[in-house]
Amino acid sequence: MAFNAESFQVMADLPNANQIAIQVLLLVGFSQAVGQGLILFVNRVKPTRFVLSLCLGAILFVFSYGFWIGSTFLVSRFLFKQALDFQEVYYTVGLATAPQLLSFLIALPYLGVPIQVILALWALLVFVQGFSVSTGFGLWQSFICGLLGWVFLQILQRTVGRPIGALGKWLSNTTAGTHLVTDLQGIETLLETGLQGNANYQGHPK
Template sequence: METALDRFWDLVRGAITLDAVAFQQIQTLPLGAIAATGVVLLAGFSQAVGQGIILFANRVKPLRFILSLVIGAILFAIGVWFWSVSTWLVTEFVMGQQDSFLTVVRTVELAYAPQLFSTFIALPYLGIPISILLSVWSFLS
């Protein structure tokens, strides 16, 4: 039986191209929650690398640099989970839809697939526009 981890990059590609099938498959394939969480952690790591280039340029010690990347990825994931909970609460209590919490979490997590390109926010002059573009792209997912 095929799992979401087996189709991980297909699901990411589908989310990046705004393909609704990828969002349906993340709900139905086994290990979908793990794959969606993997997207978030990789996106958080990508963003931490993009933001951490300045640490590297300032010659921060390797252990501190790696620790900064790991903590940055974890904080990114916590932010995504906050948005997942907020979205679920709004759909449940304001809009009156009865979606399961896990369905909302998987959908929101997969929607962060465009953030895998966050490393490019380190580019001079283009970093902020790229960051805005990736945020809008994730929102549209």
């Protein structure tokens, strides 16, 4: 998080580098799920399912980043014709998400979106530095690898990845115990319905 290149060099010598990377990804995914927990609250998800949904969100985040790691690895190898170690790419991307441990702050009113953008840019800069240290690529090469890897991932998600996205959505709805409304208009409707229900309840006490 502090742009310390030595942390990536030290990671390369650790026998449990993969485990640390996945732990960071899980924590980041959980933090993001907490930041987006308002959606679960508005959908009136029960407390137990609420917690389970947060945990599922963390797991799905790890899977989504796994695809980005794979796409970045493929782009790096085919674009620059260098034999890279997949493990290096894996733990570098995992560690680079560390700034997004603060993703729970996106729940703040008005400040949520700016914070989300800042954290994304912060993570990108950490990735560029870490990827450069781990692979020996230049900073611009690392930036291009990360960017094209992300573009390739977006293409995959909108084509062959659609069934996987549908499965993730089904898992989220099943875990929450309801069909989650996530679009802005639907959330506004749920909020208005809840407010009207409270007003009716207060106006006609038992």
